[in-house]
Each structure stands twice: as structure tokens, then as C-alpha cells.
Amino acid sequence: MHADFRIGFFSLLTALLSLSSVDAFYIPGWSIKSYKDGESVPLHVNKIYSDHTQLQFAYYELPFVCPPTGRRHLGSPLTSGTSISLNLGEVLRGDRIMLSDYELTMGEDKECQYLCSHQVDRRALNRAKEIISGGYVAEWIVDNLPGATSFVTVDKSRKYYAAGFKLGYQDFSPSTGKPRYFINNHVTLVLKWRKAPGKAGLQGGKVIVGFEVYTKSINAEERKDNGCPDKPLSVENGMELYLPANSTTAPEEYAALSYVPPAQEDLDDGATLTIPYTYSVYFREDDTIDWSNRWDLYFVNQDDSSRIHWLAIVNSLFIAGLLTVVVAVIFTRTIRGEIKAFSREGSLEDLKLKPKRKRGLNGAKSPRPSDKLSEGLLEQKGDLSTDADSSSDDEAIEDITGWKLVHADVFRPPPYGGLLAPLIGSGTQLVFMATGLLVLSCFGVLNPSFRGGFVSVGVGLFVFAGIFSGYFSGRVYRTFGGLNWRKNTVITAILVPGLLFSLIFILNLFVWAQASSTAIPFSTLMGLAALWLLVQLPLVYVGSWYGFNRIGSYEHPVKPNAIPRQIPAQPWYTKPSVSIMLAGLIPFAVIFIELIFVFKSIWQDKSGYYYVFGFLSVVSIILILTVVEVTVVATYMQLCAENYHWWWQSFFLGGGSAVWIYLYSIWYYHSKLHIMGFTSSLLFFSYSFLACAVYGLLTGTVGFLTAYAFIRRIYGAIKVD
Template sequence: MAIAWALRPRRWALWLLLLVSCARAFYIPGYSIKSYRDEEPIPLLVNKIFSDHTQLQYAYFDLPFVCPPSGEKHGGSPFGSGQSVSLNLGEVLRGDRIMTSDFELLMGKDVQCQALCTQEVGRQDVKRARQLIKQGYVAEWIADNLPGATSFVTVDRSRKYYATGFKLGYQDFSPADGKPRYFINNHFTIVIRWRKAPGKAGDDGGKAVVGFEVYPKSIAASEHESKGCPKNPHDDHLGLELNLPFDMAKLREKYPSSSYIPEEDDDLDDGATLKIPYTYSVFFQEENNVEWSNRWDLYFSNQEEGSMTHWLAILNSLTISGVLGVTVLVIWSRTVQGDIKGRGDGAMEDGKLKRSSRTKLPNKEGLLDQSAADVERDGDLSSDDEAGEDMTGWKLLHGDVFRVPAYSGLLAPLVGSGMQLLFMAAGLLLLSCLGVLNPSFRGGFVSVGMGLFVFAGLFSGYFSGRLYKTFGGVNWRKNTIITALFFPGLTFCLVFILNLFVWAQASSTAIPFGTLVGLLALWLLIQVPLVYVGSWFGFVRATAWEHPTKTNSIPRQIPPQPWYLRDTYGAVLTGLVPFAVLFIELLFVFKNLWQDKSGYYYVFGFLSVVCTILIVTVSEVTIIATYSQLCAENYHWWWHSFLTGGSSAFWVFAYCIWYHFFKLHVTGFVSSLFFFSYSFLACAVYGLLTGTVGFLTAYAFVRRMYRYVDLKKPYPPTYLPFLALEPLLTSTVRSKWTDVD
């Protein structure tokens, strides 16, 4: 026995070493360095083209005017050019279409000029190229997992930064007639920046890529020599204009009776073609000022310049959130002290309120007589004929505050779906702040988010099932089906319908049919069973949430409500406060999503802080709104708290509309439809998430508040500010009720 105990620490040591060895084998994207030896091939992959002026993207090799893949193998690769690279779910959904190319890059070997191909295009292809250049499309290539970039320097030339992609061409104007002319970039100067690889690989001669730059240029076909390359590609040359004049002789032969003189953009086919020679140069430059771990920093220079604005956003959020608390504390310091000293006007025994006198209850027709008021009061508050003191405000609702709300069968699934989204959002922010989700993990944010959403079906089913049980529901399987199919089903239908429009444009933004089938299988075969398991635990195994007071059989009559406490007006107005917390950070999120689609949002630390303050603000606003409603003797707080929490989504969508018309300048019906559809979906997700936060906060607050409805017991300090609002709100409601009568 003693020997066994002596060997146990060694066993634990062996297990620890095994875990360490496994940890070394674990790959976190962005932290595994790829080193290259001299003349070792560096694969260059082509991806897609995109524009800031439209939401439609296209695969690079789908363009009719670029060099098609030859299918040849380069650098010992087992795959020929044109081979599709396996993509994760996030890459497919963001429109990536990555393929191998015919470019040959050998580490450390400069190439002055290398002919790629000469592409012969017709009139329709020329027209297509002109249209894409006019819309500002840029191409994205990838080398060593770095996107090819166009480099820029600041005005004072003190800093350098990258913009992902390079332009397909450029637009100029004719000096003679002022008409626009379009030139295509057909020569590419590729600059690979490298440094000695860290660690043992660097000692063995390995080099790490720390920069990938592409400098496009337009060179006329007449400037090229017989071998396909211009004499000196880096000198000034005439540009290759996308201009294909009509052959009038052929048109006269084809249309002998026509005297029409065609324009450049006409669709007449006269068989004319334009030859576009493509060439490239490769240069390697040593760069010791950039560490491999910091090689993405140049892509984020513009975002770092806005760090002051991020801090202002956080300061704005803290100010708004703090004002809510300070305002309540100021009211409490002036009024609540006297309210506490005068307490003792009632007590609870077994969920029934004792009263010492009977008071009249007004209704919409007028004041009831004394005996009728006594009967209604006794029926509402207690079956006993005991005496008690006069009660006002939220204390009168102790027998109705937990009455099951209308459409509770819909509220429970919505809250469950909100918890699912809340878990997904928290997981994404946490992994992003830890650096697991970084730009080198292309498409990782969407892929991991989809995985977290599917796994969070357990939470969705649990909270939905338990809340459904609390509402007194019995058919939990029906509730499970609604929870599992309602929100994901509506989302899938919207995406599918929108995808039909994008498919018609032959855009890579369209989700492939196979991916749609995979998403459908992921939803029905994995998420739905997880929701079922969670719902079974929430309804069958877990107990319903207990309420501190009993519900009367006869509901109370609700007095007329002030306009600011009505569901529509109140919810819309209260949504302004959370929106004010969020709107500054929305500038950066929208710019990244809709304008700089090649950029990478990388300030998740700021975003996490703003989101945390947002959740606190939503909780504060919902508690204050719920307490105001209860003081107005309105016990329909269930849906009101949910709408109050999610009402800021209305203002976010209004901001999307403003952003579309004044910032984006997007052209085309499909692009606008794409923008508004996905904006609506994002706002629905945001509203569902914040609405769930508001509902759960209000539910916890109301349950805890009515635990202390026995006024002889001291209130916790956290509830004193809300008690301060009661005399003000109650007097307002009573005065309005008297005016109505």
C-alpha cells in the first residue's frame, strides 16, 4: 500500500506530461508559424473580388477576362491550378471561393517578369470588365494565409498600413470629349516581406513571411515583346484600355439594311476580340521591423487610429448607465427615508394580505358603493374577512402580479431562443478576446458562432421548458417543437428566399445548395434533439420557479395608464437609452461589415466592454420601467419587460436605414435587398437577446421585491431607490384615474 501511494505522484506527473504533449499538438489559428527555406515554393491562392459599393461578390476564376487555371502542378504540389481549397462553414457563408493558381513564388528568388497568359475576350467580356471596374471591385489573393494588400502611408509618412486587395483596374476620362475610359490592370508586382523564423526553424535557415503586397499596373498589349513581357515592366507604359471598336464592315455584312451607328455599350456581336496579356514580377525583401506575431497589425492601423473614439464610446456608455443609477439615488436620498419610517401598513401571512379597514375602489363607471367595494376588495386580496390598512401602488398587485400572461406559449420559446443567442454571443466575445478567433482563422467567427448556437440548444430547451412549466403548461413537447423550429425556421426561410435573388446574379455571396442542405441537417439532426433534451430537463426534471405570493382567482381591474407606460410608447421610448449606449460602437461595426468588407474587426476588447455596459443598462431600464408599471397598478409586466429590453432593436434598424441612404451609396435592387434583409435579421437577433435579458432581470426583480411585501421587515439597500419612485408614480396614476371618473 505504501508503495502504491508513493507511485501515485509519479502517475500524476506522467499524465501531466501527456497533457502537455497534447497541448503542444493543439492548433490555434494564427499561432502556428510556417517557415520556408530558400527556393521553397509559396502557394499563391486566388479568392474573390468584392466592392464597397455593392454586396455582391464573385469568385476570381469566374471572371471571363482573367487567366483561367491551366491545371498544371507547381512547386511539387499534388494539386494542379484551379483546385478548390477546402473551406470551413464561415468561409463559405462570407463568400470565399479559394483556389490554387498558376503563379510561381519561390522563397528568396526574385523574378523580373514572368508571362502568365494572354486572354482573348469578346465584346460582352469587355463590357463586364468595364462594369466591375466602374463599381470599384478589388481582387483578393492569399499567400501564407495573408491576404494580398495594397500599401499606403500616412500623410506625414510616419506610418504604413495595408488595405486588403488590389483594384482590377482604374477609370480615367478622355481629354478630347470627357467620356470615361477604363483600363485593366494586367501586370502584378508581388512583394513578399520576410524575416528569420523564430526558434529552431530560423537557426536552420527558415524564413517567415511577414508581409504580402500586390502592386497592379496596366500595360498596353503593344508594349509587350514576343516573349509576352514588356521590356521594362517598372517603367512608365501606356495603359491597356478596355475599348473594342465596332468593325463597321462586318456589321454592314451582317445587317445590310441598317444605317444605325452602334455605341460602345451596345450588345451587337461583330466577332471582334481584345487580347489581354497578363504578366507578373516577384520580389523578396527582408523586414526585421515586423515580428511574425504582429504581421497583422498593418491591416488594423486604421482601426487603431480610432482607439480614442472607442474610449469615448465606453465613456459615453458609462455616463448613460451611471446617470440611471445616480438619478434613482438622488430621488431616494430625498424621499425614501420618510417612506421607510412610515412603513408598517400591512403584513403578509401565507400569501394573504391583512387589512384593518375597507376602502372604496373606483372603476371606469364611477365610484362603487361601500358594500360593493368591500366585496370586490375581499375577492381580490383575500378570502378572509380580516381587517387591514389602506394599500396603494405595487402592494395592491400581490395577488395578480404573477398571473399567467397572454400568449405565454409564445413567450417561453422566445425567452429560450434568447438564452441560446446570449450564450452564443458571450462565447464569441470571450474567444475573440482570448485571441482564439483571430483574422488568420478565416471564417472562424461564423463557424464557431454556428457551433455555439447549435450547442446552446440545450440552454434554449431548458429555459423554455422550465418557464413553460412555471406558466402552468402541460404539453411540453409542443413547446419544445416551437422552441426548436420557430426562430431558426424563420431565419432559414429568410436566408433561403434572399439566396434565390443572389443566385440569379451568379454571385459567390450566394450560399451553395450543398451548404444549405448541410445547414438544414445541422439544424434538424443536431440542434432539435439538443433542444428536446434541454426541454426535458427543464420541464420534467426541474421544478417550476416558485412565486412568493398566491394568485387570486379574480383579476384586478387596471386603472387608466399614463401614455408613457403604455406598451407601444413606453417600449419605444425606453429603447432609446440602450441605443445611446451602443450607437458609437455601431459606427465601427457597420463600417467593417458593410463598407470595408475586406477589413477585419479586431477591437473585441472595446466591444466586450460596451456590450457589458449595454446589458447592465438594459437591466436598469427594464427594472425601472417594470417598477413604474407596477406602481401604476398594472400587472401586465411580462411582455412589457420583454419589449422594453428588446425595443432598442427598433432604433438600431432605424439607424441601418439612415446608414444605407447616407453612408453606403449602394446601387442595385439586390444589394439593397441584401442589406435590409440581413440588417433586419441582425436586429431581430439583437432584440431577442436584449429582450430576454430584460425579461429575466424584471422577473428576478419582481420575485425578490414581493418577498419583502411584508412591510414590517427591512428592505435590502438595493431596493430602496425603487421604493422612492412609488409615491410619485402612485399619485400620478390616482390623479389621472380621478380625472377620468
């Protein structure tokens, strides 16, 4: 029944998402858009981004590019400058897609087409220089394909794409050594096509399988009357972003220079520079690329990376295999042997009444008082039968050690259980969300062409999984002896989402101040708040009511004593800080190699797309298995040290690898990235912290549920009469 409900839930959610984002939703081989000769092919402009910063900007908000004119394209009801409706994921990733003035007609080549001549003042000129020096690239889109700069491998055996193209380049003056900036004011667009499959191809339809952009900087003087350059393919002089120097404080000093310090430059002197923009369009047939595989050029290194992914899987399997052996030994030899001993000797309560003999420094058992009294009677040799009986009693008594001694305290409710229960509920919510995302990604529903789909579906899954959050939180809360289930419901629904929303809102203020498209619009924030409070909160309430009132608490095989047992001094390896770091290191070693690709995709290749979800799913399964086994081993060692405070400990043991991931992100920032500016650094560390916190909450919940099931199993197998 529960499985049918989950399958139906995911099917319904997928259907709703596909209907709400028809333009973006796409599965390879489906939803093919074909064009006939003479049909208009729209070109959309999106944003600019850089590897040196986390701040992105909408393309049409740049003061030095041609603004949209509002012209209507052939056969299209939309005018240039019209914003395209975006899904939630696209908005959150900073997309601002608008229809451009570039006219592309299927099958029609244009050697040169004039776009506009745009006048820029000194402020716009300085802004252009900042953009160029910051290494920004622009993203244009044709038929859902991002415009790309093409490259060829060193051996010229393969061609690959890097999404985006540069807006200009920087050079240095040979005479003064000052920087010179050139803007790429001419673009050559190459669209590769092939015959459309199926019936559309028989009717003359063509599909686009490649979109390449080649840039060039062309001087304003070397042009014809129509605005096009004389020789667009061979131009020696570029379009330099230069206006004669001026200064309000020291004109004599800088009169002969083209560079003036910004503090002494008069930005409002009325001087302007006219930048002409032109473009060329070429359509080329290419039968070597299938439409369903047209994204492969963006992933040219997939063959090389596949070997590394397989290495990561082998490494993960090796670590998980060693842990499996350890857990198997604990279960089959240690715990099962002790349980069998209990079955032979009687109940745990009977054995507990027998005195425990201590061992001396050399490992020998200390004598009982009765042994000392009878030593003179038995002389030195003693009675053999008595020695045999005492030896068997000693073995039974010696079994009452470690985890068996804390049976009456192991299910004692933990301190701050009212906080742990909501965390476990939110953790199960994340488990369902992550599982759904991986399943949909492996089946191809979520893929690079579904722009923003991963985030959109993730938010939807998280919200609708609120019912599972409330269910588990309610049951755990009642197991801890809680009575006010409505209060627990509110905490569960608000605690984790509220902290995430608050931190994102505060970070958004810094991005708003930079006028970046990375800033989440206020309307989107209000929509997220409404989704949280009006959809998730009721779902958490329903799940909590069902889990707390209808199902009730979990049953325990042992009832706790009225007086807690005193915990002895703990060995160094069971101390919380040490055990959490050691337990977290092993899962981190499992995912380390795959983590390199994830970090590179997110922080370095902002235009790139993570696509190896099959490998990610396998590594995730091994990761969860490793977390389960590490938690079992660490919890067993803690119980053997007669420490029954395992509730919170198991949660932190499961999430311990999040600490290592955050430490890795700090190292990654200093060694791999070239991020500049306070805001970008703040965004990096804050979002890294949020990601690690979410990951730690997910794996911590897995660790808690694993330890809980493990302890119920071992204490339920012995007789406690």
C-alpha cells in the same frame, strides 16, 4: 457543477473546431509557417468585392482573367485551380479560394514572368467594364495574408494596408467624352520576410510578414517575344478594353465611335481582344515587423480609434452610472421603505382591507364619512388625540398604493405564453452564443487570421446551446401552466431557427440569380438544415425534458386571484409604444459609438476585419447592465401605475434598442453607403433586419429575466398571509 460543465463544453468545442480547421486556425505566436530559400510559396486567389454592392464573385469565374492551367507547383501535391477546403464561415462570407498559376519561390526575385494571353469577346469585355466601373477589387492570399494595396499617411510617418487591389480603372476620352476602361494586366508582388523565430530560424527558415500588390496596365504592343513588356516599371500606354464599334441597326451612325449603346451592339460578331497577363515578384527582408504583429498594418488607425473607443466606454459608463443611481434609490429608499412599513403594520391582506382615502385636487386628503358625522360634535378644533390616531392610520393606508395593489395579479400567466416561452428559450441560446464568442475573441482564439472563424464558431455555439434553450423554455412554459411540453419543445427548436433559415433561403434565391459567390451553395444549406434538425432539435428536447419534468416551474411568492383586477387608465409614459421607444433609446445611446465601428467593418470595409473585441466586450457588459437597469425602472413604473401585464412588456422593453439600431441602419444606408442595385439593397435591409431581430431577442430575454427576478424579489420580501 454547472460552471464545470460550461467550461468543459467550451474547451471541447474549441478543440473540435481547431481540429476541423487546422489550416485556418491560428493564434498569434503559434502555428507559424516558415519557408526556406528555394521553397515554393503558394498564392491563392479568392474573390472580388466592391463597396457599392453586396454581390461578390469568385475570381476564376471572371471571363477575362487567365483560367487555371492545372499545373502542379514545385513541392506541392495540388494543381492550379484546386479548390481549398473552407470552413462554414468562409462559405457564408462568399469565399471561393483556389490555388493559382502564379509561381513564387522564397528568396527568388522575378523582374517579369509571363502568365498567359487570354482572348475575350464582346460579352467578356462588357463584363470587365461592369466590374471596373463597379469599383471591384480582388483578394489574393499568401500565407493566410490578403494581398494589399499599400498607402502612406499624409505626413509620411506611417504606412498602412488596404486589403485587395483594383482590377482596372476608368478614364474619359478627351475627344468624345465617353468612358474608357483600362485593365490592370500586370501585377508586382512584394513579399516581406524576416528570420523565423526559434529553431526554424536557426535552420534558415523565413516567415512572411507582409504581402503587397502593385498593379499596372500595360499595352499589348509594347512587349518582347516572351510576352513581357519592354519596360514594366515605366509604361505610358495602358491596356484599353476596346474593340471597334459595330451595330446591327444603325452602323452608319456609330461607325466612327468607340461607344455603341448595349441594346444596339452585336455581341456575337466574333470579334476578340487578346489581353496579355504578366507579373513580377520581389522578396524583401523587413525586421521591423514581428510575425505575431503582421496584421497591424491593416489596422493602422487603431491608435486613433482607440481614443474613440475609450470615449465610447466613458459615455457608456456615464449613462449606466446614472441609471445605477436611479435603481439604487428605488431599491434602498422607496421599495425597502415600503417593505419596512409592511413589517410594522402587518400583512398586506390586513392593510388591503382598510379603506383608501383619496386626495383632493390640492393634494389634501378627502374626509371620511365618519369625519363628516363627527364634525359637529368636535366643532372646528376637534380632538387632538383622535386627529393623531387618524393621521397614523392614514399613513398606513396611503402605503397601499401602486405596485402593492397588484400583488394578487402580478404572477398571473400572460396571454400567448406558449409563444413567449420559446422566445425566451431561444434568447438564452443567443446569450450563451454571444458570451462564448466574446470570450474566445478576447483570448485571441477568434481573430482576423482565422478566416470565417467567428461565424463558424458562432453557429457551433448556437447549435450546442440548444440544450440551454430547451431548459429555460421548458421551465418558463411550465411556470405559465403549460402541459404539452413536447409541443413546446418543437416550437422552441423550430420557431426562431426556422424563420431565420427560411428568410436566408429566400434571399439566397435572389443572389443565385446573379451568379454571385455570396450565394450559399445548396449543399451548405442542406448541411445547415441537417445540423439544425439532427443536432439542435435533440439537444432542445433533452434540455426541455430536464427543465419541464425534473426541475419544474419557478415558485412564486404570491398566488393569483381567480378574478383579474381592473387596470386603471395609464399615464402616457407607461403606454407600450412610448415606454418601449424610451427604454430602447438609452441602451442605443450606450452602444452608439461602438456601433459606428461595427457598421463600418461590416458594410463599408468588406475586406476589413473587426479586431477591437476587448472594447466590444466592455461595451457589451455595460450594455447588458444598462438593459437590466432600464427594464427594472420601466417595470417598476408600470407596476406603480397598477398595470400587472409586465411579461411581454419586459421582453419588449429589453429589446427596444433594436428598433433604434434598425432606424440607424436606414440612415446609414442613405448617408454613408453607395450601394447600387435592387438585390444589394434588399440584402442590406434584410440582413440588417435579421441582425436587429437577433439582437432584440437577446436583449429582450435579458430584460424579461431581469424583470422576473426583480418582481419575485420585491413581492417575496413582503408578507402576504
